[in-house]
Amino acid sequence: MLQNKTITFLGAGSMAEAIIGGLVRQEVVEPRQIIATNLSSQEKLHYLENTYGIRTNSNRIEAVRQGDIVILAMKPKHVKEAIDDIKHATNANQLFVSVLAGIPTFYIEDLLGSKAGVIRTMPNTSAKVGESATAITKGMHATDKQLKEVEQLFSAVGTVTIVKEDKLDAVTGLAGSGPAYFYYLVEAMEQAAHEAGLTPEEASALITQTVVGVGKRLQTTSKSSKELYEEVMSPNGTTEAGINVLRERKSQEAMCSAVKRAMSRSKELGEVFTKTQ
Ligand SMILES: NC(=O)C1=CN([C@@H]2O[C@H](COP(=O)(O)OP(=O)(O)OC[C@H]3O[C@@H](n4cnc5c(N)ncnc54)[C@H](O)[C@@H]3O)[C@@H](O)[C@H]2O)C=CC1
Numbered sequence: 001m002l003q004n005k006t007i008t009f010l011g012a013g014s015m016a017e018a019i020i021g022g023l024v025r026q027e028v029v030e031p032r033q034i035i036a037t038n039l040s041s042q043e044k045l046h047y048l049e050n051t052y053g054i055r056t057n058s059n060r061i062e063a064v065r066q067g068d069i070v071i072l073a074m075k076p077k078h079v080k081e082a083i084d085d086i087k088h089a090t091n092a093n094q095l096f097v098s099v100l101a102g103i104p105t106f107y108i109e110d111l112l113g114s115k116a117g118v119i120r121t122m123p124n125t126s127a128k129v130g131e132s133a134t135a136i137t138k139g140m141h142a143t144d145k146q147l148k149e150v151e152q153l154f155s156a157v158g159t160v161t162i163v164k165e166d167k168l169d170a171v172t173g174l175a176g177s178g179p180a181y182f183y184y185l186v187e188a189m190e191q192a193a194h195e196a197g198l199t200p201e202e203a204s205a206l207i208t209q210t211v212v213g214v215g216k217r218l219q220t221t222s223k224s225s226k227e228l229y230e231e232v233m234s235p236n237g238t239t240e241a242g243i244n245v246l247r248e249r250k251s252q253e254a255m256c257s258a259v260k261r262a263m264s265r266s267k268e269l270g271e272v273f274t275k276t277q
């Protein structure tokens with residue numbers, strides 16, 4: 001389906017690189033099928049070209065004109081100026097794929113001002129290692145075939161769940177932002193390891209494998225998360241001592257609030273930008 005298609009990334013930051021890295025690594029498309037463009041960093045474009053063998057073009061209009069699929073990968077606050085800038089170079093046969101947090105498909109459709117298909121997605125940075133948890137939804141002009149195409153594209157960089165658009169804000173707070181919550185916890189574990197005298201190498205080897213093991217276990221067991229942590233806890237053992245501190249500090253409530261706040265922030269982003277249209 002993606003054979004002979006040119007995929008243009010309009011925006012070449014962290015998320016674009018994570019997806020490009022995944023697509024190239026999984027050999028879903030030839031690196032030459034990918035073009036990246038951005039606002040101003042020629043240096044970043046050179047880096048992407050040298051690292052992934054993709055094409056880049058500092059001329060955004062040209063880059064967009066060449067794309068069969070245009071991936072919108074700028075910050076939400078830049079979407080209006082980005083689309084206003086290139087829309088005269090677009091046509092209704094192109095497919096626009098947004099990775100933007102909070103921005104509804106109708107807003108992008110309105111900015112494009114054509115019947116071009118728009119598909120909204122929410123991947124995460126684990127795309128870079130082929131492990132994104134991506135959700136996708138289609139706008140009013142996008143076809144089922146285009147949805148399949150985007151499903152295929154993102155399947156190459158992890159799992160894909162098709163959802164109704166009204167669930168995308170929840171997905172964003174949970175899985176789009178999700179990796180950051182875990183990295184934040186890892187940072188705390190590294191600090192504890194450092195204070196206990198472990199070297200950064202020792203700490204990294206132990207923490208990384210612990211996280212990988214947890215992920216694989218979650219993927220392969222039918223046990224609940226509660227059963228899984230209880231399995232680790234011997235009565236009056238080390239884990240119970242640690243978990244009791246987390247309970248005293250209401251860590252689960254804090255995590256639950258963090259996810260909900262991220263979800264509502266995604267909603268706010270959409271409201272702010274769609275109101276100022
Ligand atoms: N970083 C993450 O974990 C995730 C980010 N996202 C979404 O991905 C999008 C990009 O985020 P990041 O990559 O983190 O941002 P970033 O700041 O790393 O990259 C933004 C890119 O957009 C470019 N840009 C800005 N204005 C432009 C314009 N007018 N035309 C063309 N390019 C323009 C910049 O030059 C830069 O290359 C955001 O909308 C965010 O909501 C979605 C899922 C996860």
Ligand SMILES: O=C(O)[C@@H]1CCC=N1
Pocket residue numbers: 101172176177
């Ligand atoms: O923090 C953000 O707004 C973006 C969206 C999901 C992850 N990063």
